[in-house]
Amino acid sequence: MALLEAIGIGKTYPGGVVANDGVNLVIEPGEVHAVVGENGAGKSTLMKILFGIEQPNAGRLVLDGKDVSFAGPRAAIDAGIGMVFQHFSLVPSFAVYENVVMGSEPRQGIRFDRKRAIAEVQALSDKFRLKVDPLPPVSSLPVGQQQRVEILKALYRNARILILDEPTAVLAPQEVQELFVAIRSLVAQGKTVIFIAHKLPEVLEISDRITVMRQGKTVGQVKSSEVTEKSLAALMVGREVTLRVDRKPTDQSKRVAEVRGLRVVNARGTEVVAGLDLNVHAGEIVGLVGVEGNGQAETLEAIAGLKPIAAGDITLSGEAINGLPVLDRRGRGLASIPEDRISEGLATGATVAENLVSTKLTDRRFVRSGLLDLKAIRDNATKLIAEHSIRVGGPGYTVGTLSGGNMQKVVVARELSEQPKLLLVNQPTRGVDLGATQFIWRTITDARDKGAAVLLSSADLSELLALSDRLLVLYRGRLVAAFLNTPDLTPETLGTYMLGLSTQTAEDMKPALR
Amino acid sequence: MSNVPAIDKSIRFKAFRQEVTRSVGALVIALAVTTVIVFLTSKAPLDALTQLFTAPAAKTRTIGLWVDDIAKLTLTGLAFSLVFQARQFAMGVQGQVYIGAIAASFVVLSPIGTTPFGLAAGVLAAMAAGAFYGFLPGIAKAKLGANEIVSSLMLNYIAIELCNFLVRTSLPLPQAGVLTTVDFPEQSVLPALVANTRIDLGLIFAIVAVLVVWFALYRTSWGLKLRLVGHNARFAEYSGIKSTFIMVSAMTASGALGGLLGAVFVQGQTWGKLTVQFEGGLAFEGILVAIVARSRPLAVPIVAIFYAYLRQGASLMNVRTDVPAEVIGVVTAIIILLVSSSFSVNFVSKLFRRAPAAAAVQSAAK
Numbered sequence: 001m002a003l004l005e006a007i008g009i010g011k012t013y014p015g016g017v018v019a020n021d022g023v024n025l026v027i028e029p030g031e032v033h034a035v036v037g038e039n040g041a042g043k044s045t046l047m048k049i050l051f052g053i054e055q056p057n058a059g060r061l062v063l064d065g066k067d068v069s070f071a072g073p074r075a076a077i078d079a080g081i082g083m084v085f086q087h088f089s090l091v092p093s094f095a096v097y098e099n100v101v102m103g104s105e106p107r108q109g110i111r112f113d114r115k116r117a118i119a120e121v122q123a124l125s126d127k128f129r130l131k132v133d134p135l136p137p138v139s140s141l142p143v144g145q146q147q148r149v150e151i152l153k154a155l156y157r158n159a160r161i162l163i164l165d166e167p168t169a170v171l172a173p174q175e176v177q178e179l180f181v182a183i184r185s186l187v188a189q190g191k192t193v194i195f196i197a198h199k200l201p202e203v204l205e206i207s208d209r210i211t212v213m214r215q216g217k218t219v220g221q222v223k224s225s226e227v228t229e230k231s232l233a234a235l236m237v238g239r240e241v242t243l244r245v246d247r248k249p250t251d252q253s254k255r256v257a258e259v260r261g262l263r264v265v266n267a268r269g270t271e272v273v274a275g276l277d278l279n280v281h282a283g284e285i286v287g288l289v290g291v292e293g294n295g296q297a298e299t300l301e302a303i304a305g306l307k308p309i310a311a312g313d314i315t316l317s318g319e320a321i322n323g324l325p326v327l328d329r330r331g332r333g334l335a336s337i338p339e340d341r342i343s344e345g346l347a348t349g350a351t352v353a354e355n356l357v358s359t360k361l362t363d364r365r366f367v368r369s370g371l372l373d374l375k376a377i378r379d380n381a382t383k384l385i386a387e388h389s390i391r392v393g394g395p396g397y398t399v400g401t402l403s404g405g406n407m408q409k410v411v412v413a414r415e416l417s418e419q420p421k422l423l424l425v426n427q428p429t430r431g432v433d434l435g436a437t438q439f440i441w442r443t444i445t446d447a448r449d450k451g452a453a454v455l456l457s458s459a460d461l462s463e464l465l466a467l468s469d470r471l472l473v474l475y476r477g478r479l480v481a482a483f484l485n486t487p488d489l490t491p492e493t494l495g496t497y498m499l500g501l502s503t504q505t506a507e508d509m510k511p512a513l514r
Numbered sequence: 515m516s517n518v519p520a521i522d523k524s525i526r527f528k529a530f531r532q533e534v535t536r537s538v539g540a541l542v543i544a545l546a547v548t549t550v551i552v553f554l555t556s557k558a559p560l561d562a563l564t565q566l567f568t569a570p571a572a573k574t575r576t577i578g579l580w581v582d583d584i585a586k587l588t589l590t591g592l593a594f595s596l597v598f599q600a601r602q603f604a605m606g607v608q609g610q611v612y613i614g615a616i617a618a619s620f621v622v623l624s625p626i627g628t629t630p631f632g633l634a635a636g637v638l639a640a641m642a643a644g645a646f647y648g649f650l651p652g653i654a655k656a657k658l659g660a661n662e663i664v665s666s667l668m669l670n671y672i673a674i675e676l677c678n679f680l681v682r683t684s685l686p687l688p689q690a691g692v693l694t695t696v697d698f699p700e701q702s703v704l705p706a707l708v709a710n711t712r713i714d715l716g717l718i719f720a721i722v723a724v725l726v727v728w729f730a731l732y733r734t735s736w737g738l739k740l741r742l743v744g745h746n747a748r749f750a751e752y753s754g755i756k757s758t759f760i761m762v763s764a765m766t767a768s769g770a771l772g773g774l775l776g777a778v779f780v781q782g783q784t785w786g787k788l789t790v791q792f793e794g795g796l797a798f799e800g801i802l803v804a805i806v807a808r809s810r811p812l813a814v815p816i817v818a819i820f821y822a823y824l825r826q827g828a829s830l831m832n833v834r835t836d837v838p839a840e841v842i843g844v845v846t847a848i849i850i851l852l853v854s855s856s857f858s859v860n861f862v863s864k865l866f867r868r869a870p871a872a873a874a875v876q877s878a879a880k
């Protein structure tokens with residue numbers, strides 16, 4: 001008998017977006033069940049319904065053979081369902097164990113029993129191979145460990161079914177492997193896992209069965225052992241998708257950006273970029289390689305003008321831009337796709353049209369004598385929505401109602417609506433589906449082909465290898481290796497430098513430093 | 515506006531309808547609870563309720579009081595909406611009202627006051643003074659990181675005390691022991707729109723202010739920047755918007771509205787002179803108006819109409835029956851609670867279906 005079944009689920013959001021339309025999902029006990037589908041297919045919506053956050057307009061849920069309905073997450077938790085969202089809901093200043101037990105604390109009389117809480121969290125973490133120290137505050141942990149805290153939180157409330165919405169999107173490759181180890185140990189101990197992801201190799205590796213969604217409907221359920229990456233992609237998108245981009249030969253003689261002796265010190269006083277030199281030329285993509293937190297993000301932010309720098313010089317087209325405010329840098333042809341679209345790249349409460357012009361409020365096409373040209377703003381949005389196939393009802397919808405991948409498309413559409421001179425890109429395809437990944441890759445390489453200098457950082461090595469002309473490896477804020485992107489360059493080679501296991505000599509690096 | 519895609523219009527309309535249903539639902543629930551309280555506390559509940567619900571519209575004079583309140587609540591509601599939209603929690607409208615009133619008084623009690631420009635000069639002086647007073651907590655936040663809630667509240671006290679002091683010392687008093695200035699010259703008092711009521715030019719000022727604020731927020735690039743800063747200040751910075759400038763200018767503009775309200779108070783038919791404590795706590799009620807209106811300038815006057823009615827009804831009930839005006843505090847508290855929580859009418863109807871006790875409240879309201 002199925003453990004959890006969703007039958008004929010329908011969900012229409014206020015505003016008329018049909019997110020789920022006759023969705024069927026059958027979860028067997030003890031399996032890892034992947035749900036895949038394009039951005040906006042309705043995966044998160046379905047999960048929110050299973051977790052009681054959204055109420056379906058049609059259909060029913062059957063748990064252990066009995067009809068259930070969840071008025072809220074509390075009811076779902078009581079029924080043994082736990083969920084980890086892509087955007088965590090932890091209290092940063094609280095210790096790990098406090099976050100885990102919060103709301104169901106062990107007590108001694110009326111007092112919070114700290115000792116027991118710590119011991120229980122430790123035991124839970126050992127049992128399910130989710131290694132994390134219970135004592136430090138959550139804010140001091142890297143994302144991967146915060147995610148473990150979220151999972152422990154669900155397990156602490158006795159979740160039998162664990163829903164993970166795009167857990168791997170925020171993880172570095174090694175962390176993904178650690179997560180998979182934990183998932184396997186969970187399943188071995190009788191838990192059931194529902195798993196959403198866009199990267200098909202991951203899906204095939206971890207799941208037993210896969211449900212495919214397309215445009216709010218379930219289009220099929222398959223056994224992972226019976227499909228290939230290709231056939232699964234075809235089922236998802238309805239056509240064949242190959243993730244490959246061709247880079248045209250370009251004139252790379254003109255140096256667009258120069259960074260000399262860049263030092264960045266973070267709020268805690270640690271040096272995160274320690275004397276970095278690099279150049280980016282017109283028509284080339286330079287990949288910044290490194291395990292997350294080795295200075296790539298800070299380098300990009302420093303160039304964009306979002307972080308104060310401790311020392312160093314940054315020039316754009318031969319002019320120093322060190323002290324310039326963001327607007328002036330943008331005016332000189334800088335565009336940037338930030339790492340975290342929700343907290344930095346978008347105003348989720350504003351409309352799609354407003355988000356698409358936020359960087360162009362001095363442009364005479366949209367603003368004249370301080371007045372907005374609403375028609376131009378709307379037309380701009382309509383055009384970009386069509387060009388980038390953003391799934392949204394129209395320019396007037398607020399960005400917050402878009403699915404994760406479609407939000408990313410809004411950012412990309414805005415930053416690349418004009419040919420930039422220097423394009424800074426951080427994690428361009430996080431949480432983005434296959435078709436859209438291909439599209440974003442092509443958009444970035446098109447900008448390069450037309451002469452943009454591109455500086456790219458990504459946690460996904462295959463993305464870096466697919467797009468870059470040159471690769472620079474950073475370790476602890478320093479350049480430790482540089483490569484021309486030749487076909488014989490492998491992720492393994494990069495890996496040894498990324499982990500700081502070896503360092504190239506200046507002589508080795510020379511050919512790839514221009 | 516003609517070429518708005520139909521889909522945009524329809525979602526806007528749906529969202530609008532939803533908001534209205536929510537607010538009306540909140541109002542109905544709040545009034546039902548008030549009714550129950552009046553029945554429990556009053557010796558003559560029907561009399562009290564009649565006063566509360568009908569007295570403001572009963573006579574020309576009370577209608578005048580009501581409309582006058584609408585104008586004033588609209589102005590303070592707009593001032594709060596402006597800073598709330600930029601997500602600044604400046605609480606300084608009250609202080610701006612006093613400073614504006616003081617500035618207006620000095621101008622109209624000077625020789626300028628008896629010229630034909632007296633009225634305009636007083637109003638403009640009030641707006642300038644209010645703007646400056648709004649600018650202070652803004653610049654203190656931008657340059658020193660001072661919390662705008664604290665600094666604006668401090669400035670409120672300073673302005674109130676300054677008003678007390680000036681009325682007693684530097685401004686001409688009609689006679690000893692009276693804490694008001696002499697009456698303003700006729701040229702400087704806002705003319706009544708309806709004779710023998712308090713409805714004066716202030717109402718026109720309020721209507722114009724609604725349109726100006728709406729236009730500034732939704733049709734100018736400053737307004738869009740302001741709203742983007744309010745949505746996500748980090749994003750605004752990343753986009754190249756100078757969020758500190760926007761923040762300070764929003765607080766300054768809001769201050770000008772507060773100053774205008776000060777002039778409308780003292781140069782209006784209500785007073786026509788400066789007196790201590792002339793504002794009677796009305797400025798702060800703009801917070802409620804702004805919250806219920808969700809900081810939308812066009813919704814502010816509509817909320818003000820309802821709220822002003824309740825306010826007048828409560829004060830008449832207070833004077834004429836044994837129920838104190840504070841009962842209206844219950845109404846406001848419930849409305850704020852319902853409107854600012856994720857309450858929906860659906861939820862309420864479900865609640866009523868499930869809980870017979872709550873249903874009793876509802877039927878009592880009928």
Ligand SMILES: Nc1ncnc2c1ncn2[C@@H]1O[C@H](COP(=O)(O)OP(=O)(O)OP(=O)(O)O)[C@@H](O)[C@H]1O
Binds near residue numbers: 431
């Ligand atoms: N709160 C909301 N209000 C209105 N529409 C919404 C809301 N949340 C989601 N939607 C819409 O519902 C559709 C499905 O969204 P959902 O988040 O379930 O997609 P998803 O499959 O999780 O996509 P992704 O892979 O991009 O995360 C989208 O078109 C989205 O715009």
Ligand SMILES: [Mg+2]
Binds near residue numbers: 043044045165403404
């Ligand atoms: Mg999603």
